[in-house]
Amino acid sequence: MNRKSALSFTAIVLGFFMALLDGTIVNIALPEMTRYFDGGVDRISWVVNAYNLAFAVFILSASRLADQFGRKKVFLLGTAVFGLASLLSGLAPNLEFLIGARFVQGLAGAIIVPVSIPLVTQAFPKEKHGLIIGLWGALSGLAAASGPALGGVITDKLNWEWIFYVNVPLAALSLVLTWIFIGESKDPTAGTALDWPGMLAISGAMFSMTYGLIRVSDEGWHSRSVLLLLLGAALLLAVFTVSQLRGKAPMLSMSLFRSGPFSASSLALLIVGAGLTNVAILTSFFLTRVMGVSELRAGLILSVMALGTIVTSALSSPVAVRWGSHLPATAGIALLMLMTWSLSGLGADASTGDVALRLFAAGLGIGMTMAPVMTSAVNHVPEAKIGMASGIVNMAKAIGSVLGVAIIVTMLQQNLTDRLSDVQAKNGKAAGTGMAAAAAKTATYDAYSDTFAAAAWLLLPGIPAALLCDRSPRRKQASATGRAAAEGSPPAE
Numbered sequence: 001m002n003r004k005s006a007l008s009f010t011a012i013v014l015g016f017f018m019a020l021l022d023g024t025i026v027n028i029a030l031p032e033m034t035r036y037f038d039g040g041v042d043r044i045s046w047v048v049n050a051y052n053l054a055f056a057v058f059i060l061s062a063s064r065l066a067d068q069f070g071r072k073k074v075f076l077l078g079t080a081v082f083g084l085a086s087l088l089s090g091l092a093p094n095l096e097f098l099i100g101a102r103f104v105q106g107l108a109g110a111i112i113v114p115v116s117i118p119l120v121t122q123a124f125p126k127e128k129h130g131l132i133i134g135l136w137g138a139l140s141g142l143a144a145a146s147g148p149a150l151g152g153v154i155t156d157k158l159n160w161e162w163i164f165y166v167n168v169p170l171a172a173l174s175l176v177l178t179w180i181f182i183g184e185s186k187d188p189t190a191g192t193a194l195d196w197p198g199m200l201a202i203s204g205a206m207f208s209m210t211y212g213l214i215r216v217s218d219e220g221w222h223s224r225s226v227l228l229l230l231l232g233a234a235l236l237l238a239v240f241t242v243s244q245l246r247g248k249a250p251m252l253s254m255s256l257f258r259s260g261p262f263s264a265s266s267l268a269l270l271i272v273g274a275g276l277t278n279v280a281i282l283t284s285f286f287l288t289r290v291m292g293v294s295e296l297r298a299g300l301i302l303s304v305m306a307l308g309t310i311v312t313s314a315l316s317s318p319v320a321v322r323w324g325s326h327l328p329a330t331a332g333i334a335l336l337m338l339m340t341w342s343l344s345g346l347g348a349d350a351s352t353g354d355v356a357l358r359l360f361a362a363g364l365g366i367g368m369t370m371a372p373v374m375t376s377a378v379n380h381v382p383e384a385k386i387g388m389a390s391g392i393v394n395m396a397k398a399i400g401s402v403l404g405v406a407i408i409v410t411m412l413q414q415n416l417t418d419r420l421s422d423v424q425a426k427n428g429k430a431a432g433t434g435m436a437a438a439a440a441k442t443a444t445y446d447a448y449s450d451t452f453a454a455a456a457w458l459l460l461p462g463i464p465a466a467l468l469c470d471r472s473p474r475r476k477q478a479s480a481t482g483r484a485a486a487e488g489s490p491p492a493e
Contacts, residue, residue, distance in 0.1 A: 004181055008123035009132070011177030015079045016116035016136075017143050018167050018174075019109035022086075023051060023401075024147030024280070026102075028299040029160040036160065037095040049214045050099045054106025055113075056398045057206045061199040063114040063391025064251040067187035068194075071115045071387060076178055078111030083171025090164035114391035117378060119178075121386065122185050131318070133375045140370060142313065146306035148280065152299025187384045195251040197243045202251075205236035209399065216406040217413075256381055256389060261325075264468035265377035266396045268329060271462035272369050273400030275336055278408045278455040279362055280305070283343065283355065285412070286448050293352060304356045308363020309370075316368045320470070325372035329466035332368025337459040339365060344452035348445055369466070376470035407458065412451045419443035419450075 026033075026047055034044045066074035085105040092098035117136055124132050154162050212229030219226055244250040257263050280302060287298040316328040339362040346354060374393065381389040423443045 005123050007177055008181045009120055011174050011181055012075075012116045012120040013139060014170050014174035015075065015082075015112045015178070017139060018170050019078075019082060019112040020140050020143035021147050021150070022105060022109065022167070023048075023055070024143075025151040025154075025163055026051075026160075027280075027284070028148045028151040028295050029155040029163055031295055032155055032160045033095075033098075037098075043095060046099045047095075047102055050103040051106040051109070052398065052402055053207070053210050053214065054103045055110045056210045056395060056402065057203050058107050058110035059114055059395045059398065060202050060206070060252070060388075060391045062111040063388050064195070064199065066111070066115045067384075067387045068192060070184050070186055071119050072178065072182050072184045074111055075115045075119060075182075076175060078108045078115070079171050079174050079178070082108035082112060083168050083175075086164040086167035086171065090161040113394050114387060117390040118185060118387040119182055122183060123181075133371075133378050135313075135371065136374060139313075140374070142306055142309050146303060148284065148299040149303025149306065150299075152296040156296045187387060193249040195243070195247060195249055198240060198247060198251040201236050201240035201243055205233045205240060206395070206399075208236060209233035210402050213402045213406040217409040221410065252388060252392075253385065256385060256392070259380040260468055261376050261470045262380045262389065264465045265325075265373045265380075265470075266393050268333070268369070268373045268462050268465040268469060269377070269393050270396040270400035270403075271459060271465065272333065272336070272366070272373070273397035274404030274407070275333075275340065275400075275455070275459045275462070276366060277401040277404040278458070279336075279340055279343070279359070281405060282408060282412065282448065282452060282455060283359065286343075286346070287352070287355065290444055290448060291350075291352065291355075297352075301352055301356050302359065304360040305363035305366065308360040308365075309367040310363075312364045312367030313371050314367075316372050320372035320375050325376035325470040326467050328368045329372045329376070329469050330463055332365040332370075332372075333459060333462040333466050335365030335368065336362050337365075337456050337463075340452060340459065341456035344449040344456065346445070346449070346452075348441065373466065373469060379470055404458070408451065408455055411454050412447065415447035415450045416444065419447040 030044050030047065033047060037044070062074065062078070082105060085101050085108060089098055089101040089105065092101060117133060120136065121132055151163055154160075154166070208229045212226050212233065215223065215226050215229070221227075241254075244252050244254050283302060284298055287293040287301060288295060293301070312328075312332070316332070319328050339358050342358050342361075343355070377393045378386050378389050420440060420443050423439045426439070
């Protein structure tokens, strides 16, 4: 890697790493924010929800606009807005202002993340693209897994505002390096006409779906408003599909989904996104609410997942490039599933070391999965469509994260209610005694055990999806890729 390529890679990594990191780094600081703003849990949760909602809503439209009008221009705009929104988040005078700034941050993140792959690959020869994309996937997994630890350390040593302030110099450095070392690129097949029906339909669908899933944890799956939002999302997705099939200048080439490995990779990332979020959320609650660990210590324990991700990310990319993505990806999801199941076996005598060991192994699984699956996705689309492909798979991962939270929080609440109700029924007259307290503690452990086990089974569909990922690691000949790009379809399998 020469100096220019290294600086080009650094410019893009700074941008997309902070955008992905901000999806999880604030989680551990929410209790401190609650005390600072004197707000309830339901309100403070929107510091996270606003970011995730904006990210999911805009990511596909941002990919299309970048393909049409210039990826470098759009990346620079997104990075500048992200830095400004981070500064405003740290300076927020009230909770409503902070939530609004976080929504703008999410919009900027949706611009940065999908554009980063086509920008960084153009700085390297084609034979290096698989390795570079794999490294991108590894760093994205690391960003998601290391968020709680970094958030905990920053909040403890400085204060919660610095979670946002640290983005400002990173964004500034990314802007300078990108301006100097990154060249402009576009999708030559995209045209200049804006697909307003398509962008409005997909944005509306993602808003309805994401907002509906966010409200599930408060209102339940049977809530009329939740059901209407999810129904509206389904209808808008149908409208979007029809508009893309019949429109004169569709924003999304539906032919991308003719590639089995691309579709399988998108599904695998959706499931892994849910699995990663479920493990992080459940373990965080288990450590702080059941084992009585402080938020800082919980964040540091959760950080061992990032360590595991680093270890296998460095190994899985070369394996995927040489033998195909399906081998490490399948093994990684299976390991993540096994470790999630193993967490269900923790009892009242479990130590934080027991938790950390399982999290480290789960991180090994994440590192084996993220990079190879991302490589598989973009290796099976025409070169000009990498930007849109990146938007699709990142949107799938974002939806998976929100869907995972909706499902697992509902399960945990229900399991806690059922288990503790049984204890109350059996120990009604002895309520408040030591025996009843011990039974309630056991019931709480059992509820978490049931939920961890369910979270493990939710990962099962990811295994066949991973098996259908890239089995032929080498790209097709340049002539075949060129023909596919000209036709707007993926290379032949």
